[in-house]
Amino acid sequence: MSKQLANGAFDPEMTGVLAAAFERAWQTLQGTTHLDDADRTETLREVLARAVIVVGRRQGANDAEQLAVAALAVVGSHVPGAAR
8 A cells, every 4th residue: 555645645654656667767868768859858757757757656665766667667568759
């Protein structure tokens, strides 16, 4: 279960895990995906951020690496050309 507060927000610890997962996943995408279009890059960052949050809510992962891998799997299945 994810560490969410009563209002649906994540607690500070989980917020840190989500941020670390996003950064790890983004570094992976930058190394494996052609990102020369600023609009595509911004859209991909937004999709990745949403994926990290959704996976974090569902899995409540405390490990940023596991969360990053799971979020990349989601993004890769929905965004043509994104790393899987």
